[in-house]
Amino acid sequence: MEFSSSLIRGTLIKRYKRFLADVELADGTIVTAHCPNTGAMTGCAEPGYTVYLSESTNPKRKLKYTWELAQTFSGHFIGINTHNANKLVAQALNNKVLSIFSDVTSFKAEVTPPNANSRFDFALTRHNDIAYMEVKSVTLAEANKGYFPDAVTQRGAKHCLELARLAESGIPTYLLFCVQHTAIESVRIASHIDPTYAKSVKAAANAGVKIVAAGCTIDEQKLILNQSLPVIL
Known part of the structure; x- marks a missing residue:
């Protein structure tokens, strides 16, 4: 499964309220992304992890970004989107x-x-x-x-x-x-x-x-x- 467009790299600040994650992008901008994962996400949402976001072009979406991947401090990739x-x-x-x-x-x-x-x-x-x-x-x-x-x-x-x-x-x-x-x-x-x-x-x-x-x-x-x-x- 290939992503339809290049993912945007950032650094995880925190995940909260189950469906939200604050991410700092490379230029220092902080965005709130949708977190498509209802689980506890133990070990998947550590502040400081490198994360990858997809960007929606749908103007009706409340949140422009979706959290797709995380990368642990040891370099392992995690698929965040359970869908x-x-x-x-x-x-x-x-x-x-x-x-x-x-x-x-x-x-x-x-x-x-x-x-x-x-x-x-x-x-x-x-x-x-x-x-x-x-x-x-x-x-x-x-x-x-x-x-x-x-x-x-x-x-x-x-x-x-x-x-x-x-x-x-x-x-x-x-x-x-x-x-x-x-x-x-x-x-x-x-x-x-x-x-x-x-x-x-x-x-x-x-x-x-x-x-x-x-x-x-x-x-x-x-x-x-x-x-x-x-x-x-």
Whole structure:
């Protein structure tokens, strides 16, 4: 996924009110950018981080800038915009870069299975079979280990249990962790943050839901989901 125009580099002053971030640009101008990430963003929003903003030409937008990337003090890139996770997965499905999904012939986004109570990110078609997949964006890193979630997520737990119900009925299901942090080499469930979600993931895995993770290469021009990563349950 390439950015449509060059990102604007700045330095993070602070993130606040969840959706706002103050950034100092190279010329000393301070702007307020939209932060498209509702999570805790632990380790992703440290004052002094280099950040990259996209600029909107829509005159009706309240905030002209959107915070897209952060770069840690050690040089690792983080994808801040969680809305990009599904775009990255869709592109990877189209390009067949993940072997586990290489036989997917088509897919649809935002699908509610028959008799289900949840809408999932993707319905995948394999010949005559339909599989359902939920995608979660991972940015919480401790050294080279990634963790999800970074805050309590009742919605995430609900999705896991619904995937488990589908799997028990014989329908193929997947939970995919889209890692948008270049330091992360494996993914774990953050039971110390949300033990209920951790139990839900284990229940899903025991029911037959396939738990997978994929990582991205990230720089100032693009994000590309292109590598499978191990998941440690």
